Amino acid sequence: MRFFALILILAATAAPAETLRIRAGQLIDPERATVTTDQLIVMTDGKIASIAPWRPTDRADLDWSARWVLPGLIDLHTHVADGYAETSDPAEPLKHSAADTALKGAEAARIMLHSGFTTIRDVGVYRGLGDVALRNAIAAHEVEGPRMIVAGGYITIPGGGGAVTGAPKGTVIGPEFRIGEVRGPAEARAAVDRLIHGGADFIKLIATGAVLAVGSDAGKLELTPAEMTAACDEAKRLGTYCIAHAHGAEGIKAAIRAGAWTIEHASLIDDEGLALAKARHVWLDMDIFDGDWIEEVGTRDHWTPEYLKKNRDTTDLQRAGFAKAVRLGVPLTFGTDAGVYPHGLGARQFAYMVRFGMTPIQAIAAATSEAAIALRMAGKVGSLSPGAAADLVATDRDPLADVAALRCIADVVQAGRLVHRDDASARCDR
Structure with missing residues (x-):
């Protein structure tokens, strides 16, 4: 033998x-x-x-x-594995089985690859660890798609920006949808362990409220600084890192101080936050294309007024913050929130990055060599x-x-x- x-x-x-x-x-x-x-x-x-x-x-x-x-190309902010992310209904994940969601995610992955994105960071799913399964299927050549780096779920407060909201009263939301819900630092550490041991590559914190979530204030802190610090410390102990969804200025700064590796959205970042991100070399991953899509499609399709108002309150300020970050030399990467808009359209963001201050080569680097550094994969992807x-x-x-x-x-x-x-x-x- x-x-x-x-x-x-x-x-x-x-x-x-x-x-x-x-x-x-x-x-x-x-x-x-x-x-x-x-x-x-x-x-x-x-x-x-x-x-x-x-x-x-x-x-x-x-x-x-x-x-x-x-x-x-590399997109550092996608929701491919969620399958049904492109919707105005916050309770949409509850309406589809795990099998349906997996099939829809596989279709989205194929579309992303054929549009030129050969590596993606998928930054969270509502049904916990569904992204791990898709990542593994692609790696095994069972499904066609980009190389995936996945979060496994969200570290969020109950009812927060990373929770399933808007369901009818009395709806039972199963534990697979609450894999990252935490109350306090101890639960934050336990949730990190649960996600990483379940196969996640990194940790996603929901530091502030979200634009596309019912009853969530995008400008306000949701996780406490102590919870975020506990989660980031535990992620580091396990050999990985945390990133933070953060729209509001105070949430952005709290997440950076807690040890976040990248800040997602950064819509309402202030001068202090920009200086802090530059000093600590924390990347801002700003989805500056999305605002126009949400305004156009959301208005046409009669999305909830709460969504449209929050989008209008953040879009122009986010783009102004992006332009200032370019001028100040703050690290920036390419992340689009693919799934808010149909998968395959992510390259539309390049023109926005150039419009708000980057040169074309800088925008391309943000989606290749710079994104690779942020992934801790410099010289392995996004490189010649x-x-x-x-x-x-x-x-x-x-x-x-x-x-x-x-x-x-x-x-x-x-x-x-x-x-x-x-x-x-x-x-x-x-």
């Missing part, structure tokens, strides 16, 4: 490496802020092996010589360095001249495999 096992091991090590060669016309490296022309990218076993000038004697499996090529995951996207137009070109992804390679081929009817979000 041991001899047979040895034969299998030797056969595996002797198997020829899978190699893909791509000829890139214009290669954009956001990590180094450079563009090189006519390059040969060689990928072996899912990793970038080498990049060198193309020679007439070189062979290419994919000819992207007429295209602009860059690392696969040898040894990095062979994730690439190609466009027919120059995104440095018009960053909206990223809304029209022609081809996608993930881990050295072509997963999306040029399809004019599907590659643009229209």
Whole structure:
């Protein structure tokens, strides 16, 4: 038996490496802020092996010589695994079975990948640990989707911004929907243990109220500083980190002081919060596209007035805060809250980032090399360095001249495999 096992091991090590060669016309490296022309990218076993000038004697499996090529995109704020996140009904998660939600999440994951996002951080589900199952299915090649880093659920107060709200009186909300509800520091630590041991990669705190939650004030602190500190300390002890959903200025600062690694939304951030984020190198992950979508679709579809008012109260202030953060050099990443709007439209945010102060290369870096640093995966994703995951996207137009070109992804390679081929009817979000 041991001899047979040895034969299998030797056969595996002797198997020829899978190699893909791509000829890139214009290669954009956001990590180094450079563009090189006519390059040969060689990928072996899912990793970038080498990049060198193309020679007439070189062979290419994919000819992207007429295209602009860059690392696969990263969205640090998605809700793919929730499946039914795109709705105005806060009690929507209760209306679908775990199986239905999983199938819907798998569909969303496929759409995200084909739109150019090869890695995502999925920042919370209402039905606890559903995202862990989807992440594992993608990693096992059972489902097509981006590489996923997942939160497992939300650390939230009962009835807070991370809880299922708005259900009819008397509705029984099962324990799977309350996996992260806490009352006090001890429960916060226990919830972190529960999520991480359940397979979560990091911890998501709901520091303040939410825009799209009934009876939740986006500007007010919900978790206490002591609860957030306990959760972040426990996450660190377990070898990971916490991030914080925080709209209000005081909640943002409390979360940073508690040890949050990134701040999500940061809609009402003040000058003190900006200075604190810069001093402690805490990334702001600001979804500045969403406000227009919620206003347009919410008004058209008669969303609850509470949602629309909170959206109007935060949208312009969030964008002003983003512009100020760019000027001050505060760390910024690319996060869209995918699921509030239909999956696959996330690249619309690039134009907003440029409109509010970034250069196109800065916006692209926020969704590649800078996002990778925030994920603690620098040089592993969002990079063209040898040894990095062979994730690439190609466009027919120059995104440095018009960053909206990223809304029209022609081809996608993930881990050295072509997963999306040029399809004019599907590659643009229209």
